[in-house]
Amino acid sequence: MANPIRFDPALLDRMPIGRDPAAVRRRIEAMEHLLEGLFTIPGTNRRVGLDVIFDLLPVAGETIAAVMGGWLAWEARNLGMPKRTIVRMFGNVGVDWLLGLIPWVGAIPDFFFRSNTRNLNIIKRHLDRHHPATALIENR
Secondary structure: OOOOOOOOOHHHHOOOOOOOHHHHHHHHHHHHHHHHOOEEOOOOOOEEOHHHHHHHOOOHHHHHHHHHHHHHHHHHHHOOOOHHHHHHHHHHHHHHHHHHOOOOOOHHHHHHOOHHHHHHHHHHHHHHHHOHHHOOOOOO
């Protein structure tokens, strides 16, 4: 059985505030973890975060999650990523938001369509290509 991922509250105290690529990478990884991977559902390997939990609040919860997810695309803009890539990232958030608007059933597609993880992977590929010093060996 997989060990649940634990959220470290001290992580927020150590959040970098700079605009350098390494600081941006740490911030977006923390936000993706908050939205998509706070804990693991017992008996499965599926991680769940605030994005799915917010689905319990009709419309408002999904909108809050979309705003938080849109922040990842905003950080991509700060990195100087191409506009078409940023539009694609906002599109991922938009699809996630629209799927989540379906009352009570919206959590199911939201559970499988992880826009924040997709956007994190897009940003990581950009950082690995253009700022290789920010790359870390991941232990997952």
